[in-house]
Amino acid sequence: MAVELAHYLLLSAVLFGIGVMGVLTRKNLIIILMCVELMLNAVNLSFVALARHALNQEAQVIVFFVLCVAAAEVAVGLAILISVWRKRGTMNIDALSALRG
């Protein structure tokens, strides 16, 4: 069975769904951050697959942008996580509810 576009997109959707569920349900900040990365890469996968299908270069360029942004995001995100750890001594997102109305 040949691997078609639909398969790639399906995989991408599944990965994205896992990422979303991880962000919404997990309590550990590091896991949440990893799930965000997972979502980004799921999107990257769909971009690449669609670019191959449409013989289009531009979508691949966007993937590079996404990778760059993701790298920056990880750098900033981890820095924030370290300061949260220093300040609160926990990685549990439920403990960080200072914005409660």
Next chain:
Amino acid sequence: MLDLLYLIPLFPLLGVVLNTFVLRGQPEKLVGSVAAAMVGASFVVAIGGFIQLLGMPAESRHFEQELFRWIVVGNFAAQASFLADQLSMIMMLVVTGVSFLIHVYSIGYMHGDEGFRKFFIYLNLFVFFMLLLVMGSNYLVMFVGWEGVGLCSYLLIGFWYTDELKASAGKKAFIMNRIGDFGFLLAIFLIWTTFGTINFREIAPMAQAYPIGAGVITAICLLLFMGATGKSAQLPLYTWLPDAMAGPTPVSALIHAATMVTAGVYMVVRSNFLFTLSPIAMDVVAWVGALTALFAATIGLVQTDIKKVLAYSTVSQLGFMFLACGVGAYTAAIFHLMTHAFFKGLLFLGSGSVIHGMSDEQDIRLMGGLKSKMPTTYWTFLVGTLAIAGIPGLAGFFSKDEILWKTFESHNYVLWAIGATAAFCTAFYMFRLLYLTFFGKFRGSKSQEHHVHESPKLMTIPLIVLAVFSIIGGYVGVPHALGGSNPFHTWLLPLISETTGAHGGTHHGVPTAEYVLMVVSVVIALLGILLARSWYLGKSPTVEALGKSSAQRLLYNKYWVDQIYDTMISQPLVKLSELFAKYIDIGTVDGAVNGVGSTLSGLGGVVRKIQTGVTQNYAVMMSLGVVLLLSAILWTVLG
């Protein structure tokens, strides 16, 4: 000289500016001299204008000077313009002349007061507004002056504002005047809606088109007169004037005797073309005037404060002027206004000299025997007293007699009787004051007796000048019956509307009745003097001896009018405001505002629960939103 009319009010205003900004920290002599010189300059210009007016033919003796168009809204127009005619010219001369003397006197009287410069600024400002009042050629300019003098009166009554009694006397004057001003303002509105103009000279011919007794004219006149009762201290708004004596004595002389309080009389005479059309308003004016004359004179009989006696005397004399207006004798009213300015100014300045010499003592029970210690003050005071009592040959005789005669001539015999009784009281209380102050033994303390001295030249010279005017001032109005030609009456006559015909310069045959009345009023005055003489001369009444019987207590407490006003008007107003504060303000207004606030706050309390602070809840909301949006889009695209 009339081209320079604008200079007359400008000089005192210049004095205000100079003393406020330029002469800060300069010596008293300079400050006082500049202020007095400015008023003196106005007086000189006024004399020049008067001479020019004399040279014109009698029917065209008027000069209107428009400075600028002041208010133009729709078809309403008010010019800032001055009018010099027979009436305003007399007022200008009286105001500037008497003010000048009082300014000079004040340099001596206010010597050493820490508010010296402030006093002269207020005094100059007062003269400026008073001149606006008498020179304005329409009701609105007059109203500006009217309000301005009210303001200066307030400032000067409360001049020594650290004394709470004096400060509240100032407030009382201001509020009482406000009640009258309300009527005056309504009258101006009504004049404009009726005639379409507020200029005196334009209204006069228009008013002739109205029948005698027209309702709208009566309404205007009554409202105007309401303003006059406030400013000129007539029943029922007179109570502020006796309290106004809290101010420095020159202020009492200038504002509360000679000039400002006569503004109401001036305004009524100025509006004579309206008043003559309304018999009802005329009756009201005459009756209020006569009753005030008697009412205030009786209170004056027993007062023990030298300035209070003179204050009630002023209220009473103003009543005489309104009585004259009410019976159509407008020229007699202005004549009495002028002579009163001389002798009442003199009497007040004389009382100031006494108070000065007595180290600020004002109680006549503690005076006595000052005749030899203050000779100049005594002799000038005697002249003023004789003039106000109506002794023949002095100014007050001619003017008061003319008022009583005109009242009698217009067949108002009851009013004449009231006026004659008031004249009797006047003679009595003035000589009581004279005997208690200057005759008998000295009743004050030892240190006061040691200190008593005649006042300095700066104070006695104005006294002498005013005394001279109190004697000769009456000879411009010697009646025909006494062989005079009454030039004062002739001078004013072109301005006086002749509709009622109850007055005029014509005399038929031998004026027997006039002679009889003249003798009667002289006899009345002499009786008053003799009664005062037998009761007070040579006696040394103790403090306790004055004010024993219930009648005396009633008079001494001024018929309890102040208390009645307090119980009937002030207290209910206070109670009403308390009710309003409690139920309307706190209950309704505050309740509504707080209600809105707490409703929103409660709503917020419900909605803020969404804001959990847990990031994942927000993420769930966001995801749900995305799902919903996507579903909607897909629904429309596919469906």
